[in-house]
């Protein structure tokens with residue numbers, strides 16, 4: 001059967017799913033996934049891998065479970081064979097989640113209950129929902145017996161939210177299992193209009209911001225706290241932080257940002273439309289500053305157009321009757337690809353300039369300052385994944401088909417993902433959270449009462465399934 005035939009069946013099954021108001025296979029799988037607590041640390045991803053194994057094996061996938069040196073922590077890889085005429089397509093989803101403040105949830109974060117059409121639970125959006133959608137779409141290929149031109153690889157990853165055995169580790173030791181022509185991961189968004197089920201835009205991430213952590217240390221004179229001197233390390237550190245808090249790293253628009261803001265301008269009402277247009281024009285400094293202030297009220301958009309500054313851990317002092325000789329703070333910066341890291345660190349040194357202050361990179365274990373800088377410069381030079389690939393086109397076409405009223409745009413993901421393992425090796429990676437969500441849903445991610453709508457999961461599964469048919473189906 002031709003692809004168009006499968007696309008028609010996919011469209012039909014989408015309607016069937018929508019008719020089942022209560023639930024759908026992706027929602028049911030998500031509920032099972034949420035019930036395996038994979039809060040990292042420790043992660044416990046091996047238990048989730050064992051939950052997935054029989055489902056994939058029954059459909060003829062070749063399953064590998066890669067145990068890491070940490071007991072109970074494992075990556076799950078399932079491969080559905082194609083005829084080998086094209087190189088594999090990989091779908092990756094992290095299996096671990098961040099922890100919860102259980103008291104602040106109104107639902108049990110690890111029960112996977114459906115309430116008012118939403119599946120609740122830690123990871124519902126980030127990223128067990130995506131894991132369920134990707135898994136369900138891939139398994140549907142096998143159930144429907146679709147002839148494939150390429151292998152389709154499904155990966156449920158360990159240690160994305162933290163830890164040492166993530167995709168970097170997996171790629172080093174098991175690259176042949178996850179080598180692909182291109183990959184799909186978390187990243188962009190399917191954003192609904194306010195108070196509406198209409199989708200405003202679909203963003204597909206083609207690059208991620210990257211992070212730099214600096215340790216800023218203040219030195220002073222250690223002495224009994226009854227005889228304070230002017231060279232107090234904690235005061236010096238406070239002054240440095242104060243200067244940093246008032247420093248604006250400035251607006252930087254790269255081609256992905258410009259395309260995304262163009263989309264927002266085209267889909268916004270006034271006054272937002274004018275703000276985006278002023279920012280894009282960049283000609284009138286006063287109007288740009290006003291637009292920046294107005295748009296920057298949204299922390300995501302503020303972060304999107306600049307290198308961000310966030311002090312995260314502060315240390316200093318050990319008892320009340322001693323003025324400590326040193327105090328330090330770790331400051332986390334999220335940088336736009338293309339940023340000259342050495343020049344950026346110099347900028348931070350200039351801003352915090354004080355003989356009592358030193359600024360250095362918070363390095364990885366056993367890494368020198370120079371090695372860390374070289375690694376970060378290399379990361380900054382990583383090119384965005386190109387938009388002229390079969391996978392990007394299939395994502396964009398399937399999104400337009402599903403949401404004809406929405407704009408489709410490339411996107412710079414404001415946080416980091418584990419896509420570097422592939423991008424470092426020249427494999428294009430695209431990112432999407434494959435379900436329509438609104439600002440309320442988005443604000444619950446990594447927060448309390450995280451949830452995703454049952455309907456959104458059905459739509460996302462249909463969309464991803466059509467992407468798979470387009471990219472991996474044999475003609």
Ligand SMILES: [Zn+2]
Nearest residue numbers: 094126127186
């Ligand atoms: Zn995530």
